Amino acid sequence: MKICLFNNNRLGVVDGNEVLDVSSVLTRIGASEYPYPRGDQLIACLPELMPVIADAIQFARRYPLSKVTLRSPVANPGKVVAAPVNYQAHLDEAIEDTATFSRAHVRKIQETGLFLKATSSLVGPDDSVYVGLPDRRTDHEIELVAIIGKRAKNVLAKDALSYVAGYSIGLDITIRGPEERSLRKSLDSYTVLGPWLVTADEIENPHALAMTLDVNGKVRQSANTKDLIMDVAELIEFASKFYTLEPGDLLYTGTPEGVGPIQPGDTINCEIERIGKIIVNVEAS
Structure with a gap:
């Protein structure tokens, strides 16, 4: 559903x-x-x-x-948990591009861990992304999002998918720079979720979903969740060792290679297999 x-x-x-x-x-x-x-x-x-x-x-x-105007399918998440550099090809591009990616932010996910985004940054697919600091480079990042359905603490990976209520498409908008990720990724409108929640029973295997992102019709990101370094189940196990996950918590699972800058006037098109697509406009704040 x-x-x-x-x-x-x-x-x-x-x-x-x-x-x-x-x-x-x-x-x-x-x-x-x-x-x-x-x-x-x-x-x-x-x-x-x-x-x-x-x-x-x-x-x-x-x-x-x-x-209709589509809102975020989750209105009141307690936490937005996000996984950095969780596709090998994205890690490789970040290591190679020393001008864009701070050296402190290109370690493996097992070393750097997860991070939190402010819930105040959450918007729906029919809202716009507003570039908050126009003098800084702002990038798009498409991600599969798992929506936690019940309280989870110290969950094993083999059981983890039973804690998922459903899946959605996420955009993790990011300012590049040396600051901590949670600061650079938590500006208002920098966490997009939509177009809806697809219940977990309709996606038996979230680890084989194709995804694409284009900006103004030009494809920038094209990958498959099979290439995740830590898959959805492993991320839930990892996250639940540190946090108590509550119903409605959002788990942004990481972005593949091809991240790039956006600016006011751009249109971002995102699609994930078996979920749907979102079209997000970028505007000046």
Whole structure:
């Protein structure tokens, strides 16, 4: 199932070129009192909501997909966890390009570890990316994103995929420079997620998905998740040793080779097999 949030955070199911409004099921989540529970409550309740959503589809109002505004499919992630240099070819290009990539940031992922992005940087696919520091080089990075579905701590890789609610396309927008990654990658609009959440049952093997990114029609990144250094399951094992992963946490799994600069006026087209595609405009802030 393809689950989206659209317009003023209506809940939808994507069926071909239409969005079916199933927002009525949101009342099943229930009210929470302060202090609110950690994590995204829609994602936390998704297993119980799935049969209710299936029933609601029968009576749902339909909207043309082209006429709605798609939001981030996860509204309230507690954490955005990201994997640096997790494709060998990207590591190789970073090592070779000493002018662009700081030497401190070209170590293997097993050595450098993961990093966090500010949740305030998260936007949906129909939002624009706003170049925050125009005097600095700003790059695109396409990534497969795993959306955590239930609390995970010290999970083994062999069990890890059972903790995934679904998958989405991510854009990890990046300013190049010597600062820590979490600073350079956390400007407003620098974390794009969309177009929807594809439930994990529809992607049995996330380690064989082709992906492409083009800017203004010119292909820059073309790869397959089979080339990940640490695959999705291994990343969840790695991350859950350090963090307690909560429902709705986002795991950006790394970008392949071909990263390059973007500027206001550009259009970024991203596609990942079995998930879909997003088209993101770049604007001046």
